[in-house]
Amino acid sequence: MEKVLGLAVVSSIFCVGSVVGKYVRGIVNTKEDWVFLTRFCFLTNFGRLDFKFRYPKARCCQNILLYFDDSSQWPAVYKRPDKDCYQKEAVLRPANNQVINLTTDYKWSGCTVEVEGDEETLSCVGGRSFRSVRERWWYIALSKCGGDGLQLEYELKLSNGQSFWTQHFSADEFGILETDITFLLIFAVVFSLSCYFAHNLKGRQLLHTTYKMFMTAAGVEVFSLLFFCIYWGLYAREGVGNDSLRMMGKLLFSVSFLIFLLMLILLGKGFTVTRARISHSGSVKLSIYMTAYTITYIILFIYEAEGKDWLVLRVELGVRWL
Structure with missing residues (x-):
């Protein structure tokens, strides 16, 4: 988790750039x-x-x-x-x-x-x-x-x-900040409890890979929600928001989701539950699937970030944002 914390700190330093809002x-x-x-x-x-x-x-x-x-x-x-x-x-x-x-x-x-x-x-x-x-x-x-x-x-x-x-919120955005704050508190509690149980499991030498993946996914999700809360909090107070904060929140959410998905697949195959290793063919299939899924996810993420629809993200046709 020290690496995740470092990533969040470094990312927050570079969260400057385009400013959009109401x-x-x-x-x-x-x-x-x-x-x-x-x-x-x-x-x-x-x-x-x-x-x-x-x-x-x-x-x-x-x-x-x-x-x-x-x-x-x-x-x-x-x-x-x-x-x-x-x-x-x-x-x-x-x-x-x-x-x-x-x-x-x-x-x-x-x-x-x-x-x-x-x-x-x-x-x-x-x-x-x-x-x-x-x-x-x-x-x-x-x-x-x-x-x-x-x-x-x-x-x-x-x-x-x-x-x-x-x-400063459009009517379709009502409740976003309150919802993000609520889930931030919930996931913070979940992550804290997971750390407590991880300490106990480590003492018994039962801290398995899948549990570490769960902790990582929960921790990254906490940072994701934190970025979202900061973005929407600034937006609610000033009517403007730093789009880099929102993009960082989305990126961390994607990382958390992919880690959690991989953990569920491994548990579904019985890894750390009924078996200690995944077969060679199973590892190859899982690697191919996760690689294809991740690449597709990245493509869709970039497509959304570079969205061309006027109604969603940005204005084109000669309009230059300040």
């Missing part, structure tokens, strides 16, 4: 005329979007589009290359104030003209409250149909009420 900041600079920014699931009466946008007045006029999860809205435009920018705007309902025109002509946008040297810049500061009969997904996009592309700096704060446990 305080979303970025720069859009693309030739596209319609770009997705982010999404959030708002509560029925507590949803709030606060925004800040800045862009050169010469690149006027750009719009913020607010789609919700009705079949006639976001599903009608998401991954629909057959629809152009105008058609994607046409599904919005003007009566719902779903288009924020980022100009001084639209008073609800909060736009003012700022002069910086020889360049005029539109600075827009404002917000929106969301009311609906149920929790609803909202998708935020940027558009400038028929123009010369998009150029804009943005900062978005998306929140659900003022509670520590809900403010």
Whole structure:
């Protein structure tokens, strides 16, 4: 376990890098005329979007589009290359104030003209409250149909009420932090008890390999949950989270799962229960299976980390995260 502790300490030192969360900041600079920014699931009466946008007045006029999860809205435009920018705007309902025109002509946008040297810049500061009969997904996009592309700096704060446990969380994320804390305490107790019994078994020379594997899996799982709790705790407090912490938690969870899986297979074959050794053919088959399983697991892990779906991990099409 000293090696596991060392790994966790070293990993925490290097946990810096990309920061993502429900305080979303970025720069859009693309030739596209319609770009997705982010999404959030708002509560029925507590949803709030606060925004800040800045862009050169010469690149006027750009719009913020607010789609919700009705079949006639976001599903009608998401991954629909057959629809152009105008058609994607046409599904919005003007009566719902779903288009924020980022100009001084639209008073609800909060736009003012700022002069910086020889360049005029539109600075827009404002917000929106969301009311609906149920929790609803909202998708935020940027558009400038028929123009010369998009150029804009943005900062978005998306929140659900003022509670520590809900403010910065999308409605689909409620309970994650509480659940992780609960399981961290449970696994910490399990690991502590396993260490106690391991001490007794060692004195009787009964500390078998499978039990050591169980201890290792439980210990790694504790560190995995610890990283998750730190990530979600920072997220709940500040609205941002260090994605490296979450990735480290997922990596440790994967290691714990694979160790536990191997332990179960060995126990299923009777290792340390009815036999002291695995046959040569059994060892070869087990090695091939675990190698194939681990490689597949790694591929899926990387595929998830490098996910291309806008709705899951990151924004592409010329959007650069800060």
